[in-house]
Amino acid sequence: MHQNNVVAEVRDLKVHYSMGSRTIKAVDGIDFTVREGDRFAIVGESGSGKSTLGLSLIRLCPGKVSGQIIVDGVDLMKLSEEEIRKFRGSKISIIFQEPSSALNPVMKIGDQLMEVFTVHGYSKSEAYQRSLQLLKTVGIPEAEKRMQSYPHQLSGGMKQRVVIAMAIALNPRLVIADEPTSALDVTIQAQILNLLKNLADSYGLSTVLITHDMGVAAEICNRIGIMYAGKMVEVGELESIFSNPMHPYTRALMACIPRGLKEHLKPLSGHVPDLSNPPEGCRFHPRCPYAKDICASVEPKPLKLDDRVVSCHRAGEI
Amino acid sequence: MEPVLSALKYFFYRLLTLAITLVGLVTLIFILIRSIPGDPARVLAGMMASEEDVNLIREQLGLNQPIYIQYFIYLKNLFTFNLGVSFRTDSPVINEIMARLPNTLLLAVTSTCLAVILGVPLGVIAASRKGGKLDLLLSTFSIAGISLPIYWLGLILILIFSVEFRLLPAGGSGTPLHLILPTVTIALYLMAFIVKITKASVIDSMEKNYVITAKSKGLSERTILYRHVLKNALIPVVTIVGLQFGALLGGAVITETIFAWPGLGRLIVDSINSRDYPMVQGSIFIFALLYALVNLATDILYTLIDPRVRLK
C-alpha cells in the first residue's frame, strides 16, 4: 500500500538557541524518516521541542540549526536563502496552529491563496482558477464569494481550511501540520482532521503531524515518533507502538489516555526538564519507574528493535 | 448600497456627537468668563479699558441681560457663524478669520505632506534595519525632535538660513520662499513623531504570525514587507497623522508667530494680546470646529482602510 520511496529524511537535527547566557537545546539530535504517503505523527508534551522541530523542517525557526534535512534528495541545510524560498510552498509547506493569526487580516482570502501560485510562477488567471478550485476541495461553500472575503469574516474552522488549502496548493512533497486543530472547537477538530486525512489520501501527500494529543495522532496517522526533552525516544508504526509501547515514557503517555470508564488515569509524576540544562544520561530517567544506574550516566542510543527504533537502555527487557 | 447607507449613518452620528462636544466647549467658555471674580465686562475689557469701553463690551455681549437669554443668544450666534464684531477693527470677526484661515491650512497641509513623504519611508527603513546605525540615528532624531520646542527650532532655522546665510526670508508671506522655513519647521517636528510611530508599527507587524505564513509560502522578505506588512503597519500611522494634524494646528499658533505668517494662529495671539475678546472667542471656535472635522475625517478614513472595522 505504501510505496517505500523516502520523501524526507532527518539526520541528527539539532536546534539550539541562546537566551542570554543559557543555550536552549530545543531539538538535540533527532533522526526520522518519512516515506511517500506516510502520515507521521510527532507527539510530545509542551516543552518537548516539537514545535521548534516543525519550524526547523521548513527552516523558519530562529536559532542555530545543524544536521541534515533531506527532502526529495536535497539537503535543505545546504541551500541558500534564495534556493530555500523556491522549496517553500511548492515542495514543503506548513499548517500552523492559530488560523486567526496565520492569515493577514487586511488582505482578501483569495489574494492570499493566489499568492502561493503567483510566487511560484503561475499567471494571475491560472492562480485564480486554481485557488477557486482549492477552496472547493477543502470544503468551503460559496467559494467565489469567499475569494473576496477577509479573514475576520470567516469562522475558525473555515480559516483553517483556507490555511490547509494554501499548504496543499502546489502538491508539496511534504506537509507539516503543527497542532492544526488545537485552537479549534472540539466539534470542528474532527472535521478538520477528517479533511486532512482525506486530502492526504486523495493527493498522496506525505504529512508530518505535530501534536500533544495521542488521540489526534491515532485518528489519522500511520507512523509515530515520541518526543521528549528534545530527543526522539521511540519511532515506528503507530498501531504497533500503541499496542506494545516499549519506551517507559511512551508507556506513561499511553496510560494517560482514558480508555473506558473502568481504567483510572495514572498521571506521570515530575515535570518536563529544563531544555537549557537537561538531566545527565537518559533525559527521562528522573521520572522513569524502570531507571537503573546506567540510565543516569549514559545517554541511550537509538536502537533498532523489532519494527521500531527505541532509545532506552532497558528496551525489550521491560 | 448597504455599506454606503451605514457609512452615512455613522457620519451623521459622528457629526451629532461633534456638535454636542462643541456645544460643551463653548458652554465651558461661557461659564468660565462669567465665573471669574469681578465684572465679566471689565475682565474682558482688560485693566486698561475706560469706562466707555467697558460699557460698550457690556452692551455688545449682552451682559446686562438675564443669563439664560445670554446663553441662548450666545449659542445661536456661534452656530450661525455670527461671531460678532472685532473690538480692534470694528469689522466682523468672521471676515477676518476667513481671510486668515486659508493661510493656516496651506501651512498645515504642506507641512503634513512633507512630513509624511519623508517620515514614513524613513520609519520603514529604520524598522527594517533595526539595531543598525541608521536606526540609531533615526531614533535619536526622533526623540530629539519630539523634545525640541518648535519655537526654538524655528528660531534656530532663522538663525541659520536667514541670519547667517541670508538664504531665506525670516518672516512674512507672499512668495513661495516665505513658505519654506515655516513649513520645514513644522514638518521636522511632525516627522519626529511619524518616524517613531511608523517604525514601531512596522516592527510590530513584522512579528506577527501571518508574516511567518507568508515566508512559508516562499515569499522573500522584501515582498513580505511591501505586500503584507506595510498595509497593516500604515493603519495606525494614518490615525496618528490625523491626530497630529490637530496638534499641528496648535503648533501653528507658535510657528505663525515666529515667521509672521498671516494665519489664524497668529490672529489668536494678537487678539489675546489686544484683548479683542470676540476675535479670540471666534477664532477658538473655528479652530475647535476645524480640529473636530479633521478628527472625523481621520476616523472615516480609518474605517475605509481597515477592513476589520468596515461597517456592515
Next chain:
Amino acid sequence: MSEQYVRLIKSKRVQICLFIILSFIFMALFADLISPYDPLETDLSKSCKPPSIEHLLGTDELGRDILSRIIYGSRLTLTISFLATALGAVTGIFFGVVSGYFGGAVDTIIQRITEILLALPGFLLAIMFVAIMGSSLWTVIISVSISIIPSFIRMVRGLTLQVRELEYVLAAKQLGVNNVKIMFKHIIPNVSPTIIAQITLNLGTSILFASGLGFLGIGVPPPAPEWGTMLGTGRAYIFYAPHLIISPGLSIFLLVLSFNIIGDRLGEIIASK
C-alpha cells in the same frame, strides 16, 4: 514591579538624563548661592552684550545677566512643570479610576467632559484658559494642568477597566472590601509603572506648554526669568544678538529631552515584560 525601575536606572542613557535633571533641580534649589548676579537687575548700558568672562552667557536686551536668569528660570520652569503635572495627574488619575471603576452614568459624564477638553489640541486649550483667566504664574500652572488631565483620564480609565475584571479584585469585592479600598490597594499599584511613564512624559510636555505660552507673551509675565518668555522677547534681537535665544532654548531642550528619554525607556521596559 520594582525590578522595572532597577532596569531603568541601569541604562546609561537614563543615568545621563537623571544627571541633567538633577543638575537643574540643584540649580533651582541653590539659585541664591550659585547665581552670579541678580536676575532682575537691569543695566541698559550693558544691553545685548555677547558672552564674556563677566557674563558667561551674555546679557539680554535690558542688560540682565542671562546665566543668572537661566539659573533662576530653572526654579520657575521646574516648579510649573512639577505642580502642573502633579495637579493634572492627580485629578486625571482620580477621575480615570472613578470613571472606569463605577461605570454607568458616572463614567458617561466624565467621558463627555473629557471629550470637551479634547475638543481643542492641548496647547490651544492652555492658550484658551490663559486668555480667559489672564496671565500669571498660577493661571499658567492651572492651564497647563488642565491640558494634561484628559490623557490621564483616558489612560487610567482603560487600565482600570482591565484590572477591574481581574479575579482578585472580584474576590475582594465579594469579601465586602469597600470600593475605595479596592481602588487604592488593588487597582492603583498595578497601573503604577505605566502611569509613572506617562507622568514623566508629561513633565516634559508641561515644560513645552508653559514656555510656549511664555514665548507667545501670554505666559508668566515679565520680568520673571521664564525661559519661554526670554525666548519670546529675545526673538526681536535675533539678527544682532543671537546669544539671547540660544541658552534658554537649549535649557528647555535638555530638560524636556531628559524627561522624554526616561519616559520612553520606561515605556519600553514595561512593554517588554
